[in-house]
Amino acid sequence: MIKRLSKVTPFLFFPLSVGDDFVQEIAEFLQKNAEGGLLPFSVQQEAGQRFSLHIAEVEEISLGHDLLPARYQRNRTMISTQQQLSLLRSKVAVFGCGGLGGYIIEELARLGVGRITVVDPDVFEEHNLNRQLLCTQELLGIKKVVAAEQRVAAVNPAVRLQAFDVAFGHGNSAEILKGVTVAADGLDNIPVRLDLAEACNDQNIPLVHGAIAGWSGHVAVQYPGENILQHLYAGKKTGHGVEKRLGNPSFTPAAIASLEVAEIVKILLRTKPLLPRRYLAMDLYHMEFTEVFFPDGDP
């Protein structure tokens, strides 16, 4: 017995101009070729070719019929098939494709977040090689968003990536944030972070913020209507913090990016949020995590 999809068409990436019978035919093909409730990628690919569908469309039909693409099998006890469908239908915008952004994009793609928007105007330079996941010798001089596109395509072809090779600002915030479920802050200067926080509030989008310097970093979540970044950066007119003097090693962005993604996933899946009105300061040198609570109201 095939479980019929309910309300699937409005969520499809490329809305099918065909009826439910076609969806059912595809679902039958997938179910016939699934192995123990798991859909091997080879079958997903074959279905894409046979029915002229994007891998993401096949994935949506598969998940809608309780078949989990085999790549996600090790997530199964934490993320159900239904939740995987929610991730596929989500859109996360990642601001900055450097130290934090590279790891955030990688982790979102492996999780199967269906749409990722990446924003960064820069190209890779030699001093990025010590920490930026997307930066390789071969990609020096190449735009960071292009590297993000290549990486995501190589890791998970079900993910659709939208790239903006521009600096985020008031002029483009509405376009970039259109349809975004959650925004991830991987920026590298304070005034733009504050602009992003304001734009997210204007558009009612939760923002997961992270920042790093040397062995240290912090992470915080700004839910719409809150102003945690204004508390964190109250009265700061300078563009940068102590990272300008300390630099950043490989492990600090990886750690803070992972904390950010853990928060993003919980927001996308609407599970209990970890960090409302507080921020978590991380010090890897002393191996200490410190929790700071913020009051309501203005800083």
Added chain:
Amino acid sequence: MQVTVKLFANFRNNRFNKEVRTIAPDITVGAIVTELAIAREEVGVILINGRHGSLDQTLVEGDTLSLFPLIGGG
């Protein structure tokens, strides 16, 4: 009067993690920061007894001041 000062992250380098310090009455957080040879523009979050504070606030006997560096890298 005495206050407890807690430093975080790189502020601890060549200083201390936590210290009870004797200070003059009505001294501001900013003056303590200067006394510790920390650049004011490098100070991020300031907590006084776990609540948000600022550089121009004054401390009273028994207060605990926590200083975090300003972090903005990505």
